[in-house]
Amino acid sequence: MIDLLARHTLLRHALITLAAGAAIFALTFALSPYRNYQLATMAAYLCATAGLTVLVGLSGQLSLGHGALMAVGAYTYALVATELGDGGTTGPLLLLVPLVAAVVVTAAAGGIVGLAGARLFGPYLAGLTLTLTIVVPAITTTFADQLGGDQGLSVLVEPAPASLGVMFPLERWQAWIACLAALLTMFLLANLVHSRFGREMRAVRDDEVAARLAGINVQRTKVVVFVVSAATAGLGGGILAILTQSVSPGGFSLAFSLFLLMAVVIGGVGRLAGAVWGALLLVALPEITDSLADSIGSSPRLAERLDGNLSLAVFGLVLILVTILFPRGIQGLVDAATRRLRARPAPAPSEVPPITTSSESIDA
Template structure:
């Protein structure tokens, strides 16, 4: 009798009916803690490390949006580098015209969102490799556009970005870190709140089974388009931040390999997890820096140019073998932050 009762309890617990539900920290508390940590770090780190910290924040915007699109909605995009370029060029053109950084940010995000809506409308009709092919075509079109409209985009030379200097008491790198992480934390907070509600449930339902989602009353096409629009807006924020970081924009800053790196980064970090997007952003800064150091030590320029992709590939294989769910699926990070699946 005891064995039967134990078996029943085990079965019910396995179904999650008696198991205690882990309470995750509210996104507002996590973002507030991250903001305090970033501010403290900017006072402790040297200028170059602050610049790297700012770059991580800029990458976090696009990896967070891409993990929502690919991880939660199941749409594969190989064109987010082009969306970042759209935001960067729009900010440069607007900033050089009006010298108003907040206005330039808004215009850049709106322009990228509009581009994402157009791509999303087409993407909603495509699946699998056809969708990947469409976004890949977008990634290859952007450089040709800058060459075609040479007078506007200055071709391969790119555009400089006119910026007012920060207050004299604040170093440039520290100001850049505050700006990038302020934007990144706002993006992450909005996404976290968004995927916790009905929109997040619709995203997962469409990803898991479109037919079942449609029968449950979910508008599949609208959900997919909205997912692409949200992700494109995040890419626009990231591109705008990169324009501010480099104070210039050129086609070489947004190559096709950038879109591949972004996709590999969210897979390594953990698809469907915003904390995994943070891991991916860190890797996007750390691994190329490591590859550059190795390339410089060997004295081979050819090795230095291709080593980053090799390192990403090796890390991807190792992580998928050790933790198929990505770095965010490791027990410690999973307990602290949970997964958004």
């Protein structure tokens, strides 16, 4: 069975996804509504961080605008859901169609950015993606009548299905939706990484000249990776719109894009499991900073200054410490610990006491 799973990557990933899904399903019944909401938020972030770690770690492209791509997905979901709701659409279509639209529209936006940045690298590509964080708020202001300006839009979200019961918590239903989207994202990306295209991505990251000599279309590979990463960010943005039930440009600022990138680096850039650690840290960070602010006992004026800045400072400090102590991130540390446990030598034969039978012990 182990050899079969080692040979068939798709089957192995499917079993891991099913096992994780069953564990999460059981966990949602044990968590409080607030913790279920946090779990759903983490799943929404995971959709974006997973795509970003593939983009940065496996193709070597740096993006500082993934928060803006999540905003594109969130706004698309809000607009499409409102149109469908006004048209009388209810049920699963009111959930699935806006999510699909969010993925498609964000993928198209990512394709445009990818085409523009296919010949760029390093700080030049980062500067190009950084403009997204400026363009998206400007668009919401320019088309304030349709996009709500700085106030944003409310998102039409139906309650949990009546078949689940009247007292069924909405947060648990949201956690199911968000975790299903995150598991699907991780499953598809894991198979993409282990496919032939994944090997082409790594070849382009390591040496573009050698990749061209090997017959790889470098520009096409970069564009496709950016489209895939943007699509996952759009899915995360759509899920986040379902959770918050509102969308505004202030929720997808430059600081948020930096948080996403730092989360990927801290979790372990280039490792999908590292994206999970990064998403977890994005959810845990607000509670950590709130606890720090409460322990400081600051005045209202100081609390206003610390709001937002403290989170960035804590995240930056964690990034520095992880970079110095664990250059491969949290997942790299976990992998190293696992290898050490597996490589632990078995006790020497001389150290094992001889096993004597009852008759031998009696004769002795």
